[in-house]
Amino acid sequence: MQTMESIVVYFSRGGKTRKVAEAIAQELGCKSVDIKKETPEVSGVDMLLVGSGNYVGKTDKSLLTFLKTLQPSSNKKAAVFATSGGPNPNVISVLQRALEAKGYEVVSSFKCRGRFLFSNRGHPNEEDLKNAKVFARTLKKTTRA
Numbered sequence: 308m309q310t311m312e313s314i315v316v317y318f319s320r321g322g323k324t325r326k327v328a329e330a331i332a333q334e335l336g337c338k339s340v341d342i343k344k345e346t347p348e349v350s351g352v353d354m355l356l357v358g359s360g361n362y363v364g365k366t367d368k369s370l371l372t373f374l375k376t377l378q379p380s381s382n383k384k385a386a387v388f389a390t391s392g393g394p395n396p397n398v399i400s401v402l403q404r405a406l407e408a409k410g411y412e413v414v415s416s417f418k419c420r421g422r423f424l425f426s427n428r429g430h431p432n433e434e435d436l437k438n439a440k441v442f443a444r445t446l447k448k449t450t451r452a
């Protein structure tokens with residue numbers, strides 16, 4: 308069976324999304340890249356995972372610029388994830404649209420709460436990270452189908 312190459316690329320202002328990104332990467336046995344520090348090489352990647360905190364429904368320019376400069380593709384898959392203060396992070400659809408604009412098939416998404424001011428203290432917590440790993444395991448099945 309051919310090995311599927313995955314990579315996790317994320318923007319995290321305060322470190323909550325980083326925790327989720329690292330849990331997902333650990334489960335997939337792949338690299339996680341902080342877009343503030345590195346521009347990832349994705350040419351040989353079959354599954355691109357993109358995550359961000361939700362900042363008034365948006366992500367950071369660095370992540371959007373990265374998505375805009377992706378080579379258009381007709382055979383690559385992607386998945387998106389976010390942490391947020393509230394229950395419905397609009398940034399999920401922002402990331403999804405940017406990937407779809409490049410021809411990526413977005414197969415799945417994951418979200419969980421991240422501490423914000425006085426709410427969601429301790430999040431993402433152990434259970435959130437466990438759920439993120441379950442999400443990652445599901446993706447392994449998708450890519451190998």
Ligand SMILES: Cc1cc2nc3c(=O)[nH]c(=O)nc-3n(C[C@H](O)[C@H](O)[C@H](O)COP(=O)(O)O)c2cc1C
Nearest residue numbers: 319320321322323324360361363390391392393421
């Ligand atoms: C400037 C700013 C704006 C935010 N706006 C929202 C928002 O509109 N809706 C929401 O649900 N959470 C909002 N949040 C909360 C973040 O999405 C949440 O804390 C997230 O876990 C941050 O991830 P990070 O630690 O990876 O940066 C905001 C946080 C910041 C710092």
